[in-house]
Amino acid sequence: MELRASKIPGVISLAQGVPSFDTPDPVKRAAIEAIEAGKVAKYSLVPGTLEFREAIAHHLERENKFFDFETEIIATAGSIEAITATLLTILSPGDEVLIPDPTYTSYQAAVKVARGTPVFLPLDEENRWALDVDKFEKLITPRTKAFLFCNPNNPTGTIFPRNQLHALAQLAIKHNIYILSDEVYKDFVFDSNEKPYSLAELRGIRDRLIYIFSFSKAYAMTGWRIAFLATHQALAARILAVHDALVTCAPVVSQFAARAALEMAGEEVENFRKYFEKRRDLICERLDKLEKVFQYQKPDSAYFVFPKIQEEYLQKVAAGGGSRQFALELLEQAKVATVPGSAFGPNGENHIRMCFGRSEEDIQEAFDRLEKFFSR
Amino acid sequence: MRNILKSIVQFYLRLFTRIALWRHRPFVIAVAGSTNKTPTKEYILKFLREKYGEHEVRGNPRSYNTEIGLPLAILYLESGESSPWKWLKILVSAKWKAFFERKFPKKLVLELGVDRKGDMKYLLGIVTPQIAVITNIEGNYSDADNNLEQIFEEFKVLVGSIPTDGTVVLNHDDERVALLQQEAKAKVITYGFSEKADAKITDLKTGIEGQNFEFSFRGQNEKVEIKKYGRHFVYAWAIAKIIKSIL
Numbered sequence: 001m002e003l004r005a006s007k008i009p010g011v012i013s014l015a016q017g018v019p020s021f022d023t024p025d026p027v028k029r030a031a032i033e034a035i036e037a038g039k040v041a042k043y044s045l046v047p048g049t050l051e052f053r054e055a056i057a058h059h060l061e062r063e064n065k066f067f068d069f070e071t072e073i074i075a076t077a078g079s080i081e082a083i084t085a086t087l088l089t090i091l092s093p094g095d096e097v098l099i100p101d102p103t104y105t106s107y108q109a110a111v112k113v114a115r116g117t118p119v120f121l122p123l124d125e126e127n128r129w130a131l132d133v134d135k136f137e138k139l140i141t142p143r144t145k146a147f148l149f150c151n152p153n154n155p156t157g158t159i160f161p162r163n164q165l166h167a168l169a170q171l172a173i174k175h176n177i178y179i180l181s182d183e184v185y186k187d188f189v190f191d192s193n194e195k196p197y198s199l200a201e202l203r204g205i206r207d208r209l210i211y212i213f214s215f216s217k218a219y220a221m222t223g224w225r226i227a228f229l230a231t232h233q234a235l236a237a238r239i240l241a242v243h244d245a246l247v248t249c250a251p252v253v254s255q256f257a258a259r260a261a262l263e264m265a266g267e268e269v270e271n272f273r274k275y276f277e278k279r280r281d282l283i284c285e286r287l288d289k290l291e292k293v294f295q296y297q298k299p300d301s302a303y304f305v306f307p308k309i310q311e312e313y314l315q316k317v318a319a320g321g322g323s324r325q326f327a328l329e330l331l332e333q334a335k336v337a338t339v340p341g342s343a344f345g346p347n348g349e350n351h352i353r354m355c356f357g358r359s360e361e362d363i364q365e366a367f368d369r370l371e372k373f374f375s376r
Numbered sequence: 377m378r379n380i381l382k383s384i385v386q387f388y389l390r391l392f393t394r395i396a397l398w399r400h401r402p403f404v405i406a407v408a409g410s411t412n413k414t415p416t417k418e419y420i421l422k423f424l425r426e427k428y429g430e431h432e433v434r435g436n437p438r439s440y441n442t443e444i445g446l447p448l449a450i451l452y453l454e455s456g457e458s459s460p461w462k463w464l465k466i467l468v469s470a471k472w473k474a475f476f477e478r479k480f481p482k483k484l485v486l487e488l489g490v491d492r493k494g495d496m497k498y499l500l501g502i503v504t505p506q507i508a509v510i511t512n513i514e515g516n517y518s519d520a521d522n523n524l525e526q527i528f529e530e531f532k533v534l535v536g537s538i539p540t541d542g543t544v545v546l547n548h549d550d551e552r553v554a555l556l557q558q559e560a561k562a563k564v565i566t567y568g569f570s571e572k573a574d575a576k577i578t579d580l581k582t583g584i585e586g587q588n589f590e591f592s593f594r595g596q597n598e599k600v601e602i603k604k605y606g607r608h609f610v611y612a613w614a615i616a617k618i619i620k621s622i623l
Contacts, residue, residue, distance in 0.1 A: 025458050037491075042517045049516035050411045057606075058414060066586075068606025069411075203584050233605075249518070263438070264457065 001327060005337035012366040014354040015337040017154065017304065020362070021220040021275075023257070024268040030260030031253050040253040046244045047236075048075025048228070052255040056228055059262045065200040065211065071233040074243055075226065075250040075258075079182055079214035080106055082229040083148065085242040086210050087114035089235070090178055095145040100131060102306070102344030102351070104154045104182070116145070122347045125308070128297050129156035133167045140171070146178040152185045152196060155306040155344050155353040157299025159189065162197040169205045178235075180210045184227075185302035187218040187269050190277045196301070200230065207232045210239075215254075217303075217357075218269050219261040226254035276303045279356040279363060286367035293374050303357040306341065309350055313374065327352050334373035336366045382444070385456075385463050389447035392467075392474035393502055396451060400480035404503050405619060406488050408496075408534055409511025409553075410527065412608040413441065413487040416511055419616035420485045427620055434481040441489035446499055449486055488534065496530040506542040508534050508562075509615050511608075513552040528552050538562040545618055547611065548573035565622070567593075567614045575618050577610055593618060 005011045034040050047053060050069070057069035067073055076082040087097065093115040099107045101120035111118040121136055123129040136147070147168065152159045172179050181199050189196060200211040214227035227250075229239065280298075283305055287294050296307035309317075309326055318325035323340035330336050330352070341351030356363060405420060407413045417435050424433040436449035448455060448466075451473050456462030486503060490496050510531050513524050535544050535556045542562040547553045549568035557564045567575040575593035586603035589610055598617075602609055 029458070039516075042519060044516055045518055050514055051516060054411050054414075061604075066604055068608070070606055070608060072605065206584065264455075 001331065001337055001339055004328075005331055008331065008335065011331065011335045011337050012358075012362050012369065013337040014356070014358055014363070014366050015339050017217070017355050017357060018222050019217060019220045019272065019303070019357040020359045021272060023220050023224070024261070024265040026264040027219060027221070027257045027261045030264075031257040034253060034256035040256060042252065044075075044249045044252045044255060046249055047073065047240055048250055049252070049255050049259075052259045053228075055259045055262045056230070060200070060230065063195065063198070063201070065198060065230070066203075067200075067211075067230040068233060072236050073228055073230045074236060074240055075228050075255055076243060077227075077247045077250050078216065078225040079184055079212050079227040080110060081225075081243070081247060081250075082210075082212045082214075082227050083107070083180060083182065084110045084113055085239050085246055086178075086180055086212075086229065086231075087111060087116060087146070087148075088242045088246075089239045091116040091145055094143060096141060096143045097145060098136065098139055098147045098177075099345070100149050100153060101346060102129075102155060102341060102348030104150050105339075105343045107148050107150075108345075111148070117143075119144070120345050120347065121147075123153070123156065123158065125297070125347075128300075129153065129158040129306075131158075131160055131164055131168075133164060133171070136168065137171055137175075140175050140177070144175065144177055146180060147172065148180040148182070150182045150184065151198070152189070152301035154185065154302055155304040155339070155341075155348070155351075156297065157185075157302045157304060157306075159196045159300050165197060165199050166202070169199055169202055169209075172205065172208055176208075178208050178210060179205070180212060182212045182214075184212075184214045184217050186213070188273050188276050188303060189301045190273075190280055191300065207234070210235070215258045215261055218272070219258070219265055220268075220272065221254075221257065221261065224251065224254040224257055226250055226258045276356065279303070279358075279360060280305070282360060283354060283356045283363055283367075286363065290367075290370065290374060293370075303355055305354050305356065306344075306348070306351050307354070309352065311350075314350060323349055323352055330370070330373070334369045336369050336373075381460060381463070385467065386444055388467050389444060389451075389470055390502055392470040393447035393450050395474040396477070396480070397503065399474075402481060403483045404505040405483065405485045405507040405509070406503065406505035406534065407485065407509045407511065407615075408488045408490065408531060409509075409547075410514040412511040412612060413489070415609055415612040416509060416615050417485050417487050419612045420509075420619055423616040423620040424483060424485070424623070427623070428483065431479075432481055433483045433485065435485040436487050441487035442491075443495070443498055446486065446488065446502055450484060450503065490527065490530040493526055493530070496533040500533065500537050505534075505538060507545065507619060508538050508542070509545040509619075510535070510547060510553045510556060511611065511615075512547055512550045514550075524552065528555075531556055532559045535559040536561065543622060545615055565618055567611070567618060575614055577614055580607070580610060591617060593621060 053069040210231040216222040294307035327340040339353040341348030440449040548566035548570040580589040588601040
């Protein structure tokens, strides 16, 4: 959709999950200094520079997550490389991986690349897209190898609560399942001072938990392709061999930049969060004015809203074509790019995803166009 | 412009820091190494505060350890980051602290970060440690050319600077670090898993809750349990225990 949008002049994109901000200055400066000091032209150690991994471990420790930087942390080329390398490590062909439905669209692809089978765990829209632990257990088969999820969830902004995560952890131990916890949006939580609870804080599950964090969103670094995973040393050693085969090492300049992000850009992350909260409120206000067209759950976190398209308008705009056709019509006719809900799993059908990581001006303009379009 | 401002800040911070150190003359413990400086500093702070009290011992906040970071650490000031206005306020605070601050800790535990030739000499132009700890010398890159010999030379400067009544604490498991013994005028204490280390770590086991090991130094044996993962924490604990024992 984004590619198609880029070919149409004047399109406002609420499609791609890219923050509107530039990378913070201290991060850019650290990268420039590293380049000028001649530190980035060579491969780093396969799991990343010692200094970067040590900074990651210190940062995690402040969040009550304890990992050995020497043997349990691997810097990766974005979180999708962390996920793919992990799945390639743990899956045999045909193994099943449970993923929430709806969730980040690339999870399905990553599971398939690793020759696994994605199995959808429907989230409950009526209950703010909550996860049902009983449904989770019922979907477990002898082929189930892992549960891959994003907390907070993309595209729904759901934060999975501590008690539910503990129940998942118990089931993972009982059924010998790995859990991949992708926490890329953990810094963008609204209406609360509490950080989302992470299973990485639970020591009892550290031999089967793979914690993944990307710098892309929190530090506005999508183009730097830098993330890391943290897991028990025995599993980390196996993933490291796959990571080595895939990319040799994460981009070294990005490792220097990301280290500076951890050490110097905390204030900027909080500023981004405040902007996103304001934009969340703005997009919700504008959606309220389109209640005839959309019904939505106000997101608690991340920077997406995932409204359901009212049946009348779905048929009026895209008769029989579902969310994909609906999104295409918005793109072609209103010149507003969104992502069809079907991309996030079967449960996402009849929805579209709108990103409020974009500027307030973009959001206002996009909704002016949508209001005009739907008032025809 | 940025470089000029940096030079001015660096000059005045160094000057004010030297004045503060001259006035208060604290006992300085320096921690250097490629990695593991911060956990080591934290354990030393913890153990020495247990022994001497919370306000008698101070360390680098946020691991500031470079030519600008070290003065900030000693004067206990935050970085101005990219704001000239903040740096101006920092220089005013630094001047006040240098000339008028009365309360100053009796012991400082400071990380020394070196990257290039001459860095250690510069840092030792600010502080004069009585104890030096070297954690390790390791590289960031996959090839053999890791600039480690240059870092080794920098650590030689630190080890050689410790006076005869001081102490040098070295990691015996790291071959380069162990070689630094030859540079010392001061008493040397080595630690590690090596049989030859003065302070020995043995029987390390890792479990769900953390790590446990045995530590023996000067005829005393101790079973230790720490709730953290990774050998570097074991080393950090051992170093802190040695320093607590000798002070």
